[in-house]
Amino acid sequence: MQIEKLKEHFDNYFPLDSAEQEALNKLFSEKNIKRRHFVLEQGEVCKHFTFVVSGCLRMYAVDTHGKEHNLQFIPENDWATDLSSFYSEQPSQLFIQALEPSRVLQIRHDNVLYLYTKYHKFDHNFRVIFEQKYIESQNRTLQNISSSAEDRYQHFLRQYSNLSNRLSNVQIASYLGITPEFLSVIRRANAYK
Known part of the structure; x- marks a missing residue:
């Protein structure tokens, strides 16, 4: 399993102890995504956080004229999820698609919440990751308008x-x-x- 890549990723923030590493082994599942196949399609509820081990995904929306708008590229050692759909458990307005054959690790919503309460370091790690993503999004918005x-x-x-x-x-x-x-x-x- 490619879980070692995920452990290394968390080492960039708050390194995990052996019990936390074991939780990763139990709660994350590995999946291969073929090129042009979807991790998430519009109208589905986003049920996973997805960590890209290899390959590249893209997150995009389609406007009323059918034109695609890429919002984010998600290469190796990065995360893909529609946070709005994931936390609200409402249908997504976004697509997440593999641009290349990709290997990913996924964790379900209920297991993320379990990690947050059982192992507080995960709450800290994910908070830092989301803060970085928010800053990227904010910077991108500023660039697009100025x-x-x-x-x-x-x-x-x-x-x-x-x-x-x-x-x-x-x-x-x-x-x-x-x-x-x-x-x-x-x-x-x-x-x-």
Whole structure:
């Protein structure tokens, strides 16, 4: 099982003792996701926190015209969930899809709550992770309303440096809120700098 990667991930925050590590072994399940298959589809209730061991997922929404809008990319050592659906237990408005064949570890809602109450270190670890995600989301919102497409692309390269060659122009352009053609112009201009 790929649980060692998850243990290493938690070591970046509040390292786990042997009892907490054993809880991970019992409560997380491993799953392989084929490319283009879904972890979550719109209308479903999000029932898991998903940790990406290998591969890459994307979280996106579809507008009333059927256009996809990438909200987040989730590469190795990162988390995917629709927090709103997960905690409210209401249908999600989002999709979470594998962009590459991916191996993930998942934990169900009731087991997350169990970890929070039985092992308080998990509550601390997840709080730090969610705070970081909230800050990322807040920064992205600020960029979308106040930065040029070029600046948003430069930030994307810094945030997802290991993904820029793994994602298509269409995926990156959707994330940046521009057309793939305009992204090509930006990439060409950056190649000559």
